[in-house]
Each structure stands twice: as C-alpha cells, then as structure tokens.
Amino acid sequence: MELVKKIGIAISIAALLLFLSCFFGAKYQLTPEILNTSILNQQDLEQIKPAVSFMMFNPYSSSFSFVKDFKSAVNSVNEKNRSQQKWDQVIYTDYTFTVTKNSNEGFVRDHNITLLTILFLLVIVGSLLFIIPRYAFMEKGIHHNNIFRNKVNALGWIGILFGTLLILFYILLYFFPEYITNWVILVDPLSRFTNGHDATQWYLYGVLYTIAVIVMGIRMLLKYRGNFYQQFRTSSVMFFQLAFAFIIPEILVSLNKPWFDFKNIWPLNYSFFYDWNLKSLMQNGTLGWFMLFWGIALIIVAVPVFTYFFGKRWYCSWVCGCGGLAETLGDPFRQLSSKKLIAWKIERWLVHSVLVFAVIMTAVTLINFISGYKILGNETNTLHKAYGFLIGSVFSGVVGTGFYPLMGNRVWCRFGCPLAAYLGLVQRFKSRFRITTNGGQCISCGNCSTYCEMGIDVRWYAQRGQNIVRSSCVGCGVCAAVCPRGVLKLENAEEKGRFEFHPIGEKKRL
C-alpha cells in the first residue's frame, strides 16, 4: 500500500512537472494569415498590420520578446491615434493573447493531443493511486492523524510551494494569459470537441477546475465513507461543477448560445447586470430571456427561500463552484483558517464591504443602462474594471484559491464573497438552520474549531451548551463529523428555540 501511494505521488509529480515544462519550448512566428484570423475587426486589423510588419515571418524563440514587440507595435498605433485625436480609431480590444497563441508553434502545438492524453492519464492515475490506498482501505472514521506534522497540510514547505505555484498560476491566468498559450493550446483539441472553437485561457481554467473538483471529490467521498451528509454534499458539488459549470455551458456555446452557468448567482456573478451581458441575453430570444429571469429569480426567490429552509449551505456547500473547489481541492487545508476573534472582526468588515461595493456598482450600472447611458456614459466601465481587478481577479482568484495552503480553503468565501454575505444575512436572521449543541456533552477539545474552514470558534458555543447560529457557517458538517462526543448536529428545525441555551448542569440548577 505504501509503495502504491509512493508510485501515485511520483506519477502526480511527474504530471505536474510535465505540465510546468509545457510552459516552455515554443517558438512564435507571425504571418499575415494568423493576423487575419486573430483580428476580426477590419479597422483594427488594417491599423495593426503595417505596425507589426517587422514581426512577420520573424521567428521568436520566447514569448516575452514576441509579446513585447506586439504590444509596443499596438501602443505606437494608439499613441499616434491619440496624438492626432482620432478617438474612434483607438484600438481597445487586447489582441495579444489571441495573436500570441495563434503564432505559437513547436512541440506542444504539434503534439497537443498526445500531451493532453498523457497529462490527463498521469493526473488521474497518479492521484487515484495515492487517494485510493490512502482512504479506501482504512476504517471508516476521522482521518486526521499527523495532519499538523504534515509538510503539505500544516504550512510546511510543500504547502508553501504549492501555494506559491497556485498564486503564480492565477496571476498568469488573470493578467498575463499571453504567456501561457502553450497550456491553452494543450486543451484546444478538447475545446474543439466540446464546443467547436479553439480554447481560451478560461477554457483551460474550466478544465483544470473540473478535474480538481472531480478527483479531489473522489478523495472526499472515500475519506468520509460512513458519513452520509459528507457523501451527499460532495456528490452534489461534483455534479454541479461537471454539469452546470462545464457541460451545459459548453453545449450552449456549441449551439451558438451565450455561455451561461445556471447556478452562478449575482453578486458572486458580478457581471450579470453589466450592459453587455444584459444585451447579449436580450438578443438571444426565448432562451436569453429565460436566462435573465432565471438569474433574477435565483437572487430574489431562491436565495431567501432555500436559505430559510436549509441555511446558506444549500448554495455554499452543495451547489457553488467556489465552494465546490474549496470543499474538494481545499479540504486538506481547512485547519489553517484563523479562529482568532480579530479574524472574525476583519471578516465581518471585509465581506460586507464587498457586498456594499457590489450592490452600489450594480445599481449605478443598471440606472445608467436604463437611462440610456445619459447619466454616466461609459464611466461605469471604470467601476467594472476596478471591481473586476480587485474583487473578481485578485480577491477571488489569486488570494481566494492561491492562499488555500496558507490561510485555509475558504479565504474568498469567508472574507470576500458578496453572495456569501447576502446568504449569511438571511441565515443569521431568517432561517431554520442551526448547528445544535447536545446539552452538556462538550469536552472543549477543540476539534470542531480547528477543522472549521470558516474559522468559526465552534467550541466557544458548544462548551456553553449554545446552538451555533453564525452568518458565515457554510454548513459543511465537518465540525459534527470530527466531534468525538457526538455534541454537534446540523439541523433545520423550527425557528423557535434556535438561539436557545441548554447548558445542562450549568445555570439551570442555580
């Protein structure tokens, strides 16, 4: 068994190294045909063509020099336009990624199907060879032995290295996709198969995301054999990721419909009310209108109603994509969330500020859109850019996921997600959900608090015999699982008595 696990680790590392090495080794050569297929806007094309003529048929050995030359060429065009006050000719679309990707040639492009197949097999086989012997043949129960001596799980060097790689990956993905064209080219065959188009960096991200949720979901299912709530919610997030975030949107795109994730709710889905999205939906007939109404119904009906009956876990732990990744890929890091009081204070300020930011931004956008851009013109774009950069990219991506191995798996959900804040307000003030504390059975051991990914000091309530009603609780149920004395239970029950105290042995008798 130990040998099989080691082989699994070796294969997984080989897969990672192969993937990383695919980053390198491409050549870049621009041709007129490439430019024609990459830039569909004729006005932009006519301007860029002469500016990049010096690059034509000129082989570049690195993406850095290629990107530098291309960007400076486009910049010079724009500077000229601006200095001559030809505002309508300024090129706003960033073609760098598409042009670089299409100019990419070399080993990876020539063998992308082979490499993709090898990588896919290595990742799946390698991780399962580790995961299955690690959990499937163990007794049912809690598998936390030696976690705090582990170099991955407890801020050891492997964990820090993994976090650093994740952070770098997100920075490249969000801000410098033109340097990861090799990776995107790897998934081109899959993209053409699922939707008929070449892949973008977001397609690559979607594929990696889905693989992570499925593989690490299998790990969760094995780790929590015998815990039927964990089985249920893990299966649920795996299903929603695969079907709602991956397969259905791909089918929509292949049918020339807008990419749409039916489970993504505003304000997590912050661009839902952006003018381009509204226009796109309105231009797509019955389906588009359905999507629009569906999206609005989720916000005003589904969130309050489902949260009333089940708590915010119905979304955060059963449906959400971010939650799905956190509960699968992020599970090995759940114990790293801070339980300090100060962290809770920061959390409340931060997460509600993001909610306010999202609401104001959306309100301004909608008013401007309805008024026909009379009020602010295109100024809302600045607001969108700021939100997209700060919240959409840096917070939810770079910090939210990149910091898994450093600050726990729910950094984004806890400190940043505006939808979690909205769901949390409903959960706190109008819901049947609570974690019930079983009388006086708590021994203050601290397992519940330690393994709470949201950093709730569960023990503080449990040891006083008090039910846990907290807006941040995503209802993952791990506190109840790890409790060695059967003290905690996630429940939907009558609102009456939700906040009640049952300190058996204390107070009551005095």
Added chain:
Amino acid sequence: MHIVIIGNGITGITTARHVRKLSDHDITVISSESKYFFSRTALMYLYMGHMKFEHIKPYEDWFWKKNRINLVHDHVDNIDFDNKQCWLRNGEKISYDKLVIASGSKPNDIGINFSKIKGAQGLYSLSDLELMEQNTKGISKAVIIGGGLIGIEMAEMLHSRDIHVTILVMEKSYWNNALPMEESEMITRHIRRHGIEVKTSTQLYEIKQDESGRVRSVITDQDEAIECQFLGVTVGVSPNVDFVRNSDVATSRGILVNEFFETTAKDVYAAGDCAEFMNPKPGQFHVEQLWYTGRMQGEVLANNLLGKRIPYERGIWFNSAKFLNIEYQTYGMVPAEIPDHLDSFYWENVDEEKCLRIVFRKNDRAVTGFNLLGIRYRHEVCERWIKEERSVDFVMNHLKEANFDGEFYKRNEEAMTRKFKQGFVQAAVAAP
C-alpha cells in the same frame, strides 16, 4: 477579596470564570502544569497530530487579562492556613482571602516506580504527554495495563504511529467493570479489529528491563512474555492532594468537602477531581473525576465563594467517550451488572457496530438509563425522560425524538422498536 485558585483545569477555570461573571473580586489562578488553560481531554489529539497546543486552549491568551484573571505559572509547595498564604516554588508567597484547591488527579502507579523504569508511565498531565513523546520515539511495541478510558486513548495514540499495542485487561472484556457485557464485548471486538491486541483476564506479573533500565518486556500472570519498549500504566487516577496531607485540611482519598465544597479549614474550598464528598447522596460518588462534573462543580463553587450558599447537586448522570471509531454516550445510570429490580432492553447491529441499551425499573417500568454506542442521542431529551420517570414503553414510542445522528444517516429506531416488541411482549408499545 482575593480569591486564589490552585489548579487551572476545568474546575479551577470554571470557578474563576464564574467568580468573574458574578463579582469584581481579585482572582489568581496558580498552575505548575501550564500557564494557560487547556483541554485535558484533548491531549491525545496533540500526540496524534490532529491539533497543536494552541488549538486545545479553549480561550485565546488575551482572554485572561481582559477578564482580570491573574495567571501564575508556578507550583504551590506549601500552604500556610493560619496566615492564609500559599508558598510558591520560586520562593514567593501569595496571600488569599479565600482559597480553592482544584489540583486534579495523578495517575495510579500500582506500586510501579516510574522513575526507576524507563519507558513506563501513566498519562494525565501535559508533562506526561511530553514524556510519552520521548518514550515512544522510534519504538515498535507497547503494552498498556488497564482497560479503562485512558487505556484505550493511549492505545489509539500509539496505534496512530503504527506502534503495535497489547492491552492487558483484568476483566473478562474491555471496561467490563463499567459497561455491561454486550457493550464491552462489542468494543473489545472493535479494538481487536484495528490490530490492537486485547488480553483479557490478564494481569501484569513482572517487568523486565534491559541494561539501560528501559522496559524490555512484561510477563503476565498467564506466564506469557510480551516484548515491548513502552509500558503504559492506566489503572485509574487518584486525587492529587499529597501537598496538603497532614495539614489543617482533612483528607481521605481526596480533600474532604461538604456539599458546599467547604473543607475542614476556614475559607478553604476544594472541588473537582481532588475533592471527596464526605456524605454523598445515595447513588452519588465520593469522588467525581469527570470533565463534566468538574465544570458543574466549578460553577456551584463560584456561587458559594461569593456567599450564595448553594448545595451541589449533580443531577442526572451523563458521560461520553470514544473508543477508536465508536462513539459512546450514556445518560442516567446503566450498571455493568443489571441488578434484580431493574430490567434492560438491548438492541445491537453487529455489522454497523451500533447498540442501544435502555435500563428501566421492573415495578413501574420507569426508564433509568441509556447506553449508546455508534449512535448519538439528545442529552436534553434523555435527561427529561429519566427525570419525568417515563415508562420504557413511552420511550420506545418516542425514540426518534431522541436521535441526534447526522442528516442522511440510517435511522435504527424502527428496528429497535421491532426488537422491543418481540422481546418484551407484555409491553403495550402501540399505546402511548
């Protein structure tokens, strides 16, 4: 008024917290074990790597200053009851107006001199845990004497580091002096399934040491030699009261107290593991050594310290534990041997390692106790049924209300009721 508390375990700390809640007096808590309060019950999880020390502290370090609870990390060597002073090891003296002794327990050694036999030890305190860390480094085999709650914890700890464990149990099966045979056997089977050896009806006869004085093997009274490099001695604990023996404070097993936790010395109180009730009520114990009772005693004691005389009444007994993967809960009294005036209903699912036992009086069928393994029940509901003297028939009809298992778990109440109907035909289960 200055209230000084010796011991920062659950009893001492609960006392301090409640004195602070109810008053503005000066509070000092002295402990030589650790500066900050930690959960003793969680020590095993440190060894197993589930948590670090910071995680088993129920309150953050700022809590004590904010609540003006003064913490002193030192040992009380002597108490001058006449001048109301505690003498600390570092030479300082601390004066008190009222003194609380909550010094906890120490492991029983059954005559084994731990200091002379390397690798042999008990497990109670933080320093015991540190010693165990050293004693078990790189070893492959361990023997544990004593089939109680700390014994199985120690076994689980060692097992988590792939150390082969043999437990010597005096009784016919594990913890059979506290659990009825069926429960006890289920747990014994469970322990054995994990690869931990349980030798029942077996006692330690002799310890063999190597030249360095380290444990090499043990010989049992069955004349069997078991090789081991570590010997865990978990044969119960006794009140840790040697430092007040032969003083103004009368002791027997522990420090003698009345139901107000008053000792024989003026303004000196004792509670928790180290206290022994002079006249416990029928059915209550002389010494209560539970986390829960320590907590309850601390709260009552705080009131008594502040002049509000409240007698300690424990109420309906409850307890819980975990034996490897099987959780155990008990409410009310379930004796290991069911006496004649009681009857018991027992249901077990062997494959799923779950069981329920309900003990009730033969004459009026009133329920007096629950034992549960592998199933969680509600404290509040079980306690209420026992208090209200509900009949076993009523309880069987309402069992579902007591279930506390997680969502989507298989419920067993119907199978239990079926079994009950078969075994206790005379019962009118259908009628509420």
